[in-house]
Amino acid sequence: MVALLAQRVSALWVALPAVGVCALLDAENARRFFLLMAFFMFGTMFAGRLDAPIRLVRTPAARVAGVAAVVLAVVLACVGVNARYVAWSAPIVCGGIVTAVVVGLRFGESRVLRPLRFMGRESLAMYLVHCVARQTLWQDPLLAGPTLEGV
Structure with a gap:
């Protein structure tokens, strides 16, 4: 909107x-x-307008920044820092996106990545199905209401 x-x-x-x-x-x-x-x-x-971003991610500086961001994200996760939806994590996410684009450009046509390409094309449907399945199959027991346990 x-x-x-x-x-x-x-x-x-x-x-x-x-x-x-x-x-x-x-x-x-x-x-x-x-x-x-x-x-x-x-x-x-x-x-x-993908020409400019693709040229950008192919530069050595972007590749180094991307790998550094991924390493930083892993280190932060390992030490327990919560970087979920905080503004300072935006550059780290951008670095991860740059790394994903570089890897995709390099290995995108590989047969091994065919399932990943399928997931990318169908990601919205997968996300919506996973949300419904999560709500119906793995519902929080505290929200599910009374049970007959112990009767």
Whole structure:
């Protein structure tokens, strides 16, 4: 909805303030909304114009930054730092995206990655099915209501 309202404005004018708002909020759901909005708007910036980003990710500096971001993310996860939907994690996520694009460009046509390409094409359907399955099959016992256990 925000993208429709911001069609006449550069995506950068929506994405950067969204990261800033994310930095100011305490509630995780609100931070999640604004951080994902920023990445969505960055994606719309590059949609249909992939030549420049592809040239960028092929530079040695981008590759080093991407690998460094992935290593940093793994280290932070191993020491227990919660980087989930916080504004300072945006550069780390960008580095991970750069790494994924580089790997995809290099190995994307490999037969081994055919299942991954399928998941990418069908990701929205997979996400929606997983949400429904999670809610119905693995429902929180505290939310499920009374049981006959112990009767």
